[in-house]
Amino acid sequence: MEYIKTRAELRGAFDVTHEVAKRKVLRFLDGHTRNFIEKCPFLLIGSQDASGNGDVSPKGDFPGFxxxxxxxxxxxxxxxxxxxxxxWENIIENPGVGLIFMIPGMNETLRINGQARLTLDKTLCSQMQVNNRPAKAVLIVKILEVYMHCAKAFIRSKLWSPDTWAPRAxxxxxxxxxxxxxxxSETASEFDEILDEAYRNSLW
Structure with missing residues (x-):
């Protein structure tokens, strides 16, 4: 198998980028993107360590968290x-992050690229408490790019269509x-009980 080695080779294999895809990128939040974030209960954070090893982590909470x-x-x-x-360890070594915000039932997503730092600031952690439990830490993201992403991946996957979901069993x-x-050392059912207990009592 041969692999693409240059940008020119990559670009030569695809059509020209649509002009709207170039022009849609903002450097700050506007009314539309603010509204999306305020209604969003779930996002993914992409990061890399200093050696380029990648990671993607989910974060979820009440809408507008x-x-x-x-x-x-x-x-x-x-x-x-x-x-x-x-x-968090990746961000200490390499502050670059990519975020994807998702709203259930909505096929479009919001993407943000930026620079991140982690803080244990007690005032901010307290402001972001749930059930009187402060945030463990807070990630501060300085926005470099923000833009909406089209619905094709969600339409193809039918992600929000229950009739396409595989039975949980x-x-x-x-x-x-x-x-x-x-x-x-525990049995599968014993560890499932441990997980269920954690889900009931330590989400926040």
Missing amino acids: VKILDEKTLAIPDRPGNNRLDT DMPTLGQILKDHADL
Whole structure:
């Protein structure tokens, strides 16, 4: 198998970029993009460490959980998790991030590229509390690019169409998967109970 090695080779294999795709990129939030973020309950954060090793991490909470500090700055709260801290460690080494914001049922997404830093500022963490539990930390993102992304991927995948979803019973539980991946001493059902307890009591 041969691989593409140059930008010229890549561009030669595709049509010219549509003019709207070039012109749609903003450098700040406007009314439309603010409205999208305020209604968004879920996003993905792409990051890389200093060696270029990539990671994508999901973040989700109540709609509007991402705080707009100003037209070029976002604050994203961190909630209790598994403490791997892959994204946060990457950002310490390499501040470049890519964000994709998703609203259930909406096929278009909002994309933001920027530079990020992590803070433990007590005032900001407290402002982003849920159920009187402050954010563990807050990611501050300085916006470099912001633009809407078209619906083709969601239309192709029929992501929001329940009639296309595989039955949940066709897939093993996370406890069953981790039993094999992590060589757990617990049974699959025991670890599923541990996960269920964590979901009930430590989302925030």
